[in-house]
Amino acid sequence: MAEMSIKKQRPKNLDLTSIRLPLPGKVSILHRVSGAGIFLMLPLLLWIFQASVTSPESFEAFKAVASHPLAKLILAGLIWAYMHHFCAGIRFLLLDVHVGVELQSARQSAAVVLAVSLVLTAVLWGVLLW
Amino acid sequence: MVNRIVVGAHYGLKDWIAQRATAVVMAVYTALIVAVILVARPADFEAWRAIFAHGFIKFASFLFALSLFYHAWIGMRDLWMDYIKPTGLRLALHVLTILALVGYAGWAASILWRL
Incomplete structure (x- = not known):
């Protein structure tokens, strides 16, 4: 019976270090990671958009911030997150x-x-930030 | 036998559909805005601003923002449900997520309609 087999003790492995995730599993968990990353960075993205369209001064201020190496790294991560989430979503x-x-x-x-x-990601990063 | 009554509740079907519908809206907008930028080739601030000041693009951008925030709500709710076990903490994170996203929606509207 189905009920018996559901209750039967079965081996279980939840040790993340020993689980070998197949490629579709990696794409799936990266979909979650990229989505969570975009959510956490939404205030930054809204600020970037606001700065880029509000005034010539704020536009220049945004460009100055975006040229900083650390900002370039964060933006590269965000571009990847959007691209991965977009492609995996499709x-x-x-x-x-x-x-x-x-x-x-x-x-x-x-x-x-x-x-x-x-x-x-490489193409967009090259076009936008190089 | 699993004797579960499966009528009377939708078991998340509405959210499942909303997640996909908002995804399609965002994908279409992404293709549209990339095409517009490639055609318009904005060289300076005024040209860049003019793209989003255009009535239709402003409207589409706002729909994109709302789709993004609704999509983010479903996704983040799923993450909190999967990984946060203490009920009180999970409830608090749900409320904070909603508050943040509603605030972002107001912020996005204020940016677009000040153009």
């Missing part, structure tokens, strides 16, 4: 409508998401 939407749900194609699309978001 992958999840496709999975929702049963596109690419087979193991092989799901692993391939996970690799594509990781690669494409890194390339887009």
Whole structure:
């Protein structure tokens, strides 16, 4: 019976250091990490947008802040977070409508998401901040 | 047998759909704003500001912001539900998340409608 098998003692491993996550699992947890990162940085993003459109002075002030190495690092992280969340999100939407749900194609699309978001991050960072 | 009554409650279906609908709004806006910037090629502050001062872009940007904040609420609520076990702390984080996001929505509106 199903009830019996549910209650049966089964081996359990919740040790994060010994779990080898497959590629789609890595994309999934990075989707969470990138989403949480964007949420935490929302005040910064709103401030950046406000500074960039309010006045020529605030625009220059924003450019000065953005040229600082630490700011460039944070912005690179945010650009990656947006790109990864965007690409992985499109992958999840496709999975929702049963596109690419087979193991092989799901692993391939996970690799594509990781690669494409890194390339887009490098390109955008180069265009915007270099 | 799992004898659970599955009628009468939606088990998060509304949030599931809202998360995806807001995601699509944000994806469409992202494609739109990238296309506009590539075509307009704003070279200075005035050109950059003019893009967002345009009536339709302002409207679309506000919808993007609202979609982002609603999407962020569902996502953060899921994270708090998954990782924060003490009920009181979880409730406090839920309330703080809502307060922050409602505040951000007002902030975004004030930025856009001052243009």
